[in-house]
Amino acid sequence: MNLSIALYTLMLGIACDAFVAQLKPRSISGMGLNAARQPIMAGNWKMNPGTEEEALALAEGVAKLLGEETCALSDDEANEDTCTEVVIFPPFPFISKVKDTVEDIGLTVGAQNFFFEDKGAFTGSVSAGMVKSVGCEYMLCGHSERRTLFEEGDVNINLKVKKVVESGMKPILCIGETKDEFDLNIKKEVCAMQLSKDLFGVTKEQMADVVIAYEPVWAIGTGLVCGAEEANEVHVFIRECLTNMYDEEVAQQTRIQYGGSVTPESVDSLMAQPDIDGCLVGGASLVDEKFSRIVNFKKL
Ligand code: PEP
Numbered sequence: 552m553n554l555s556i557a558l559y560t561l562m563l564g565i566a567c568d569a570f571v572a573q574l575k576p577r578s579i580s581g582m583g584l585n586a587a588r589q590p591i592m593a594g595n596w597k598m599n600p601g602t603e604e605e606a607l608a609l610a611e612g613v614a615k616l617l618g619e620e621t622c623a624l625s626d627d628e629a630n631e632d633t634c635t636e637v638v639i640f641p642p643f644p645f646i647s648k649v650k651d652t653v654e655d656i657g658l659t660v661g662a663q664n665f666f667f668e669d670k671g672a673f674t675g676s677v678s679a680g681m682v683k684s685v686g687c688e689y690m691l692c693g694h695s696e697r698r699t700l701f702e703e704g705d706v707n708i709n710l711k712v713k714k715v716v717e718s719g720m721k722p723i724l725c726i727g728e729t730k731d732e733f734d735l736n737i738k739k740e741v742c743a744m745q746l747s748k749d750l751f752g753v754t755k756e757q758m759a760d761v762v763i764a765y766e767p768v769w770a771i772g773t774g775l776v777c778g779a780e781e782a783n784e785v786h787v788f789i790r791e792c793l794t795n796m797y798d799e800e801v802a803q804q805t806r807i808q809y810g811g812s813v814t815p816e817s818v819d820s821l822m823a824q825p826d827i828d829g830c831l832v833g834g835a836s837l838v839d840e841k842f843s844r845i846v847n848f849k850k851l
Pocket of ligand 1: 595813833
């Protein structure tokens with residue numbers, strides 16, 4: 552390590568320690584507010600598959616395999632809070648037809664991206680209102696591929712989160728550390744910083760619609776899954792941050808997904824953790840059998 556990197560690391564460490572100390576969570580243990588949180592599984596198709604025909608075949612496959620086992624429009628109201636909510640994020644051109652294919656079995660669709668302005672001369676962009684009008688209920692915000700490949704910063708992510716909730720939709724806000732940040736042992740500092748910047752100005756009431764996805768960047772698309780207990784520890788820390796930013800009620804009601812190379816093999820142990828409320832799935836959501844197995848995780 553050369554001197555400037557060592558100095559940078561030291562300074563970052565000191566800055567983060569100070570930041571986290573400032574955020575020092577109040578204890579939430581034993582507060583008796585352990586709200587039941589409805590599990591939520593999401594499939595992020597990213598820029599896949601290549602054609603509309605393939606997209607519809609995948610949607611049909613998922614619909615067939617999940618059948619009545621999801622939070623379908625069942626008459627059983629008692630089941631509503633415990634059945635698993637499922638959201639699919641197809642690329643823009645496929646959203647409407649995928650929605651038509653999956654809505655009858657109770658699946659929801661969302662958009663992977665949008666621009667926070669309402670309309671105007673923004674060639675190539677789509678607005679929150681546009682995707683809402685074709686039936687999207689959820690929006691991904693702050694996905695690491697948007698942060699890194701498209702240089703999206705926290706200021707814009709914050710504008711997007713606010714736009715989504717103001718439009719009556721629900722953001723899935725993705726946060727998480729890179730491999731370098733993991734190696735520097737500052738994953739909690741990174742998550743705390745992203746939460747405070749990305750949720751700036753979001754009210755307590757609006758938090759009822761916000762889902763957080765903890766996605767260690769080094770685990771996305773790499774086949775490296777974060778250990779279930781290790782992930783849960785970060786989820787607990789995220790709740791502590793939410794307690795500090797809002798209150799214990801918000802911390803306990805907010806659903807927090809884990810994302811990063813989730814597979815049928817890893818889902819059961821992840822979902823057995825008390826603070827993991829669902830998964831955001833990339834690669835495995837492109838294979839109907841894998842995604843349906845993930846949705847139908849086994850309760851250990
Ligand atoms: C993602 O896209 O958010 C993701 C977690 O991808 P993967 O499951 O492929 O790691």
